[in-house]
Amino acid sequence: MAIAEKLMQRHTKPSRASRVGACTALTLSLLMSGMSVAQAKIDDTAVYQPVAPTIDQARANILIARQLQFTHFRNLGISDELSGDVFDAYLKYLDGQRIYLSQQDIDLLAKAKSRLGSALKTGQLQPGFEIYNLVQQRIIERLQFALNVIDNGLDELDFNTDERIRVDRSKADWEPDQEALDALWIKRIKNAVLAQRLNGTEDDTIKDNLRRRYEGQLKRAYQARSEDAFQAYMNAFAGMWDPHTSYFSPRTSENFNINMSLSLEGIGAVLQSDNEYTKVVRLVPGGPAAKQGQLQTADRIISVAQEGEKPVNVIGWRLDEVVDLIRGPRNSTVTLEVIPANAANESVTRTIAISRDEVKLEEQSASKDIIELDRSGETYRVGVITIPTFYADFQAMQAGDPNYKSTTRDVRRLLDDLKEQGVDGVVMDLRNNGGGALHEANDLVGLFIDKGPTVQIRNANNDVQILNDEDPSVAYDGPLVVLVNRMSASASEIFAGAIQDYGRGLVVGSQTFGKGTVQAVRPLNHGQLKITQSKFYRVSGGSTQHKGVIPDIEIPSRVDTSRIGEDALDHALPWDQIEAVPHTRYYDFSGVIDELRKRHEARFSASPEFSLLEQEIEFLTKQREMTYVSLNMDERKAHHEQIERTRLTIANARRELRGEEPFKTLDELEQWQDEQAADLDSTDEELDFVIREGGHIMADLLELDQRTASILKPAQFAAKADAR
Known part of the structure; x- marks a missing residue:
């Protein structure tokens, strides 16, 4: 029991999580003794109430296991190896950025790794629910710790050090213990503060924003439902066969059926959970978001605001709750704050207002x-x-x-x-x-x-x-x-x-x-x-x-x-x-394809539009390749300004090609983009140069080979081809 006792004594001063920590230590001792969390008596003072599986869920689990084994395209049995993969996938779903669990927790949970498969065959859901309950309690501890840091004041945070934080922790090592997680979370809070300061937000507002973010996540952790655990567990299990096989809870099934009928009035975007975020998977053609033009695939939504109301931070929210918040009456406006797919880090956000409508x-x-x-x-x-x-x-x-x-x-x-x-x-x-x-x-x-x-x-x-x-x-x-x-x-x-x-x-x-x-x-x-x-x-x-x-x-x-x-x-x-x-x-294009490619490459080499595309791709690639960002205010500010200059340079180069006046500032560029997006009747006179290149390739084809003209051209156009 030494580990559990040590985990109970993480903080040297009173913590908001003290009662939760006691409950967590009890859970760990139960896991080590093999006793069920859901059946055990939980401390009456604990805020979090562990969830337990239902008989209906157990029956559904057995049906899912049978269908996966005997009707899925992939012939895959439920083995010890699969059990380990389900364990890893489940933890990835629950703590994909490895910010809640420590290596100590993973070691304690490791014995469940080899027995998940056999349990899933027979509807024994308890091991998966025990893992879920521990993660929820760790989430509560972390959020309580974050709120304590914020209560101590943002001026206590030092932004003059040489510290860095890893951008994507999905493949990082688990932090060894709770003390290391404390240090990581202080870095996370500093990163969040820096991101907002760089966007011009005052510290009082930042403090209020972060408090609402963490309190919102905390509220949802307290309100964890049995269905949340079951859906997460079944999706980790079903995902072993392929990424398009998934379980829909009764509520999710209802949303799925509504989306399939296209009767839902919303923004016309398909969303999915991506660690703490809600990510845009694709835009429905002809839908409000696609027509508005600013929301893009792989953007991550961080807040949602209704007309005339303050934004609600949705980091850490369940997907169905985010969908419910975005959904609304036709012709009403919802405003999303997103981290763009091509953003270097969380400091780059944009606000997008979309008028809800039915997809026609x-x-x-x-x-x-x-x-x-x-x-x-x-x-x-x-x-x-x-x-x-x-x-x-x-x-x-x-x-x-x-x-x-x-x-x-x-x-x-x-x-x-x-x-x-x-x-x-x-x-x-x-x-x-x-x-x-x-x-x-x-x-x-x-x-x-x-x-x-x-x-x-x-x-x-x-x-x-x-x-x-x-x-x-x-x-x-x-x-x-x-x-x-x-x-x-x-x-x-x-x-x-x-x-x-x-x-x-x-x-x-x-x-x-x-x-x-x-x-x-x-x-x-x-x-x-x-x-x-x-x-x-x-x-x-x-x-x-x-x-x-x-x-x-x-x-x-x-x-x-x-x-x-x-x-x-x-x-x-x-x-x-x-x-x-x-x-x-x-x-058979083999006789002309080399020459077609040669002509295409020559055109693109001389094309200013393609040159700009290459610059943009190189810029985006460098941003994506960044594995760490600085937590030093001066370094971070310099990097942020460099990104803004590059975006402005590329945008103005494109305007120059059109004979238009350059933007003086990035704010001016973004205001213009907002105006263009808001005017759904506006048209861009400049033709997409990729479409134009497709036309040039077609013309190359006609010029290169008379056989192409006679076989591929309609009879009414043959005379024009022969004249050439």
């Missing part, structure tokens, strides 16, 4: 534009079709409405319009398209090919289903370029992969997301299980899973591929290959 199908619709390219006296007219998502109005379809909306129907109409306007080629823009209706991806491929297979789907029994385009008609047989990026996923990858395999067009951009799996939601006695049941394969046999689609011609991206993409997720299913299915090869 028509605002996700495909759209077209025409650009003209002047090349050595020749003018090329290029049609551009942007597809935000693969959609279909299922209700109208089932009701027999002959004019129901869908991606394929809309794109067919747009292609007809472009052909009538005499375009020389078409660029299909699928960047940031996260997927959608599978049959729409199949039908869309059919607009560009004769009859043939479009995608293969293999289930856990190795049965392969082949989806085909049965319609021999072709809506467009001219030159085609497909633009993709890291956020192009699922149905987008099926379309791009099929176009590439058929040799029907060139894929240009950056490696796609790599989401090549299919999930089904299955009801349980308590909640739902979303489980991966099959996998997509291209007609050439390669999976779109993990690897995604590799473009024929690559364009660098600002997206951090180490954080976004299937290959950045734990336990993602691997890439593999099955037999190809017979399909037509319309054109």
Whole structure:
């Protein structure tokens, strides 16, 4: 019992956590003796009441274990090795930044590591709940300690030392003991104070902000529910099979069903928990956040404010509570304070006001534009079709409405319009398209090919289903370029992969997301299980899973591929290959691809827009590679000012290209960005240079090879190609 007694005597002066510490020591002694925390008598003075599993949860656990073992695509048994992985994943979920538990705690919990698997098979949830209760008590201790530090006054903190703090602690060693955790938390508080001071916040306001942050987190730790522990534990367990397999509690199931029906009035963003933060996973095309334009994928939300009210700090909140706070009546405004995805540290934040609304199908619709390219006296007219998502109005379809909306129907109409306007080629823009209706991806491929297979789907029994385009008609047989990026996923990858395999067009951009799996939601006695049941394969046999689609011609991206993409997720299913299915090869680009890449690189080397993109990528990469930040006020201020100067320099260089006046300060830049975002009807006259480059690649294709012109160009354009 010496360790438990030592852990009870962490502070030399009275602490807010003294009663909680006693309860924690009791918990540790119970864990060491093998006795159940939930069944033990807890000190009546303790604030935190340990949560215990229910019979319904135990039954749901048994059902989940069976479904994972026998119906998931991945053949994975519940073994001792898996038990250890579940233990690690569970701790990562509960204390991902390793700021609450010490190595002493980990050593005490270690004996549970080998027995979680066998317990999960039979619905014995107690080991997982004991771990959860200990972590909650440690969270309370840490927050109480932080409040004590703040009570002592911010002027007691020394910002003239050479101290540093690690930015990401997810792979750091556990701190050895509580004393070391105290030192770490003082650094964390100093870092939070510095971040706000650099943003011009006064110390009294900083103190108030931090107090509200920690008290809010403390309140939620006290209010821990059995369902919180069960959902966290089941997700750590289910995540061993793949990152898209997860458990939905009854309340989470309700939110999931609302989101799937698109009836939710909110901001149109998909969120997930990321340690203490709520992170933006993706924006719903046509939704309020996407139209507003400032919120980005991988941004972390730190506060939420309703109209006319003070911001509520949501660091440490449960995901469902953050969602409830963001959700609200149509036409009302919610203001989010976020740490941008490309921020060097927590001192860089921005405030984004978004008007809530319902996501409307028509605002996700495909759209077209025409650009003209002047090349050595020749003018090329290029049609551009942007597809935000693969959609279909299922209700109208089932009701027999002959004019129901869908991606394929809309794109067919747009292609007809472009052909009538005499375009020389078409660029299909699928960047940031996260997927959608599978049959729409199949039908869309059919607009560009004769009859043939479009995608293969293999289930856990190795049965392969082949989806085909049965319609021999072709809506467009001219030159085609497909633009993709890291956020192009699922149905987008099926379309791009099929176009590439058929040799029907060139894929240009950056490696796609790599989401090549299919999930089904299955009801349980308590909640739902979303489980991966099959996998997509291209007609050439390669999976779109993990690897995604590799473009024929690559364009660098600002997206951090180490954080976004299937290959950045734990336990993602691997890439593999099955037999190809017979399909037509319309054109072999191998004879021209080297020259196409050479011309593309020459254009980009001379392009000021690309030069700016490279500068921005280099700047963002350096920020992401920073593993520590200084806690010295002067050093931190100098670094902060350097970041601001770089942002302003890049923004003004871009304005110079447009012939616009430069911004004098970063505040002026941010005010302009806010005004642009608030004006949803404003348009940027400058064409996206990546789209323009797609048009140039199409023109290169026409110029390089007459075979390309005769095979890929419609008959009505052949005369123009021959004249060249």
